[in-house]
Amino acid sequence: MRILADQNIPLIEAFFGELGDITRLPGREIDAAAVRDQDILLVRSITRVDAALLEGSRVRFVGTCTIGTDHVDLDYLRERHIGFASAPGSNADSVVDYVLSSLLLLAEEEGEALSERSVGIVGAGNVGGRLARRLGEMGVRSLICDPPRARDEGREDFVDLDTLIARSDVICLHTPLVESGEHATRHLMDARRIAAIRPGSVLLNAGRGACLDNAALRRRLEEQADLRCVLDVWEQEPAIDEALFALVDIATPHIAGHSLDGKMRGTELVYQAVMQHYGLPVRCKLGQIKPDPWLRKLVLTEWAPPLEALSLCVRACYDVRRDMVGFERYRRRLGMAQAFDRYRAEYPVRREFSTLRVDFKKNNNDLREAIAGFGFKVKLAGK
Template sequence: MIIVADENIPLLEPFFGDLGEVRRVPGRAMTAADVREADILLVRSVTRVDQRLLAGSRVRFVGTATIGTDHIEHGWLDAQGIRFEAAPGCNANSVVEYVLSVLVLHAQRQGLADWTSLSVGIVGAGNVGGALARTLAGLGFAVRVNDPPRQARDPGGDYVSLAEALACDVVSLHTPLTTCGSDPTYQLLGASELARLRAGQLLINTGRGEVIDGSALLRRLQAANAPEVVLDVWENEPAIAPELVSRVWLGTPHIAGYSLEGKARGTEMLYQAVCRLQGVAPTRELGQLLPEPPLERLCFTGSAQDFTAVATAVNACYDPRSDDARLRYTMRLAATHRAAAFDGLRKHYPVRREHASVTVTLAEANESLRRTFRALGFRLEA
């Protein structure tokens, strides 16, 4: 069995080596010739999987190691009898921790001693948005969730309008990209929605770049009383607009879900799907394959202040300012090189581990701080 896979999917050989021959190819440049002999195709969001890619191949299974599936032509796959699997929720925790790190930095810039005094509007309550809402609520934040499709299925749920979500101190976008239906998300935030945002507010987008009208956002950021904006996803990736990068507070190259655990969890989910397809029992588990983390333990003395300790721990695991600096550097390159440099930042992304890889030791019995660290996902020394 031949398995063709995006070269950026981690742990391919440890998971799939016993199932067949693994052939790595660049995901964005993947061609019909690359997949013609494949039985299994494994991709990420940068590969458009459609008739043009697969016609004439012997592919019988397609898996994407991502939550989103808007890069997949589902109807054509169904018509050809090609089985498809995604990895829903694989990197949800990674994105949640990305947002938490941004919130820490925002609270510090605002001079807040209590970051939970911020209200957070979450637009899109799927795997990522739902996990973020639960984490923030567990930490004590006031959370307001907007998700019209879910509200239609659950009229009694605790949902708010988009306008109410946009009125929060922080707005975090986690919608898929859809262009049809009763609630399309393409350019969900246009000029009129962006005009509602005020100075001091924070807008974070880790969903899909096209959910925001990029031209309208640039105009809003050039106007008075502009909000702070953090973008991890962009229109027209990888050829993103340097003018917009220069205006946002923080910009990162579509890596919010790029913790090692988040990426490898997607690989494991596809491995399990292929095992089911082949009728064999899985023999590999993610916990067996993850390497030792570079940071293993954090110790706080009795003099540590609660938010200071939290900020130290969260930023020790991940500080988005380093990714922001690398992205801004690529925008200084010649226009013909920027897109490749954007992809290069993702391909050669440094190892980032999740909170659960770190054990926190507290010198004194501070039950409030212990609850906070538990809610953040850190391990606590008994």
């Protein structure tokens, strides 16, 4: 078989090498000519998979090593009996790490503990659900809005979006992009709702760019400049609104889910689906080939200052400022659109919080619980 894969998907050779010849290309260079003679197509979110790409090709299976599927025409694949798999949940922890690193940075700048703020989470799927659990373990109060899930699961503890906006100090968007229907999410945060956000609040979008009206947000920031904003996803990627980019506090090029661990899990999930589709045995497992993190553990004493210790652990794994500075360096050299893609393609290795173990020589319950709540492994000496 012939396999065409996005060059940013890790471990392709290790997982798929036994199946045939592998070709790698940048995601935006995967076009109809490139896929024509391929049997399997493996993509990430920047490649649009539809009739224009696949019509007349040999492709019989498409895998996207990402959580979302809005870049894939699923109806077309079903009509053509082309196999399909995605990787739901694969990089959810990575996105949560990004959110916590960003919120911790803003809280430090404002001199306010994250635990003192109420966090509204829009979308309670793999990312939003895990974010709510981690915040809960840290004692952070959260409000959740997810109408389809509230209906299907009978969740009376969820709130509507307008209530969430009115009551939250931090608003985190983690919804898929749904174009139409009762629960459409395109411009879910529209001009009216953006205007309703309380001054001094934080607005964070690490879901889908078009769920937030970027032009309306730009106008609010130009006119009032009274929000703190974290944007990892944007409308019109990679040619994003440069005026909005200049106004937000943390601006990154759709890399919240770009941990090596999340990418590797995505590759494994799609590999398993491919093997099942072709009736072949699964011979390769991620645990057999996953590289060790270069930093395995930190040791803290019982008198470690809590906020400083937590910040140290977070930044040892992932400091969001690295991506802010790195992206800006690329932008100045290459221009916005080219920098957006180049930074993603050359993204430095990043490991998730869960790969770092924090050892305590003596017990400090409050600090240990806070660090465990952020997602790190913890161990008390002698246990």
